[in-house]
Amino acid sequence: MSAEPLLKFEIQTAAELADYLRSATSWGQIEALTRDYSHWKIEAWKLLSEGDRKRIQMLKRWKDHPVAQKFPPGCPVQRINNTTGLVGTVLNYWSAYGIDYITFQVGPDVDWCRASFLKRAIEQ
Structure with missing residues (x-):
């Protein structure tokens, strides 16, 4: 709650x-x-x-979904294994076969990956 x-x-x-x-x-x-x-x-x-x-x-x-609560729309995200320092902004969510995905924008590009492979990035 x-x-x-x-x-x-x-x-x-x-x-x-x-x-x-x-x-x-x-x-x-x-x-x-x-x-x-x-x-x-x-x-x-x-x-x-x-x-x-x-x-x-x-x-x-997505109001009650844990992924949306952990990564609200517009929050900065980064891949866990990121070595380039690229940070994206959460745009949307989707699920397939029980796996949650996040769509995010990095500069002019739109990308997506499993929510479990993302972390919140520190805003710069």
Whole structure:
């Protein structure tokens, strides 16, 4: 069980809610925002780009999965046996035959590997 921090601000418009939804990094944050400001939920959703909507839907789909909790979207990752120092940013997750994989971006390239072969990288 994880606790989400209490919101210490008040959102005044649907545009502000959309901004907070864009910056949310967990499904718990999304739930708290949309629960507390449900009257702006539909309007804020319309203000989000297609990419933001897909990211939020991904957070919902993977909300209880340990891989997504260990490597949240946007976090820096590095292969465990990395000798080049390359660091990527988590984009997405997928599973096949009981094995979890992570898709991540390294510079202009998109790569993937087993989640068990990745570690969180120290942001530089």
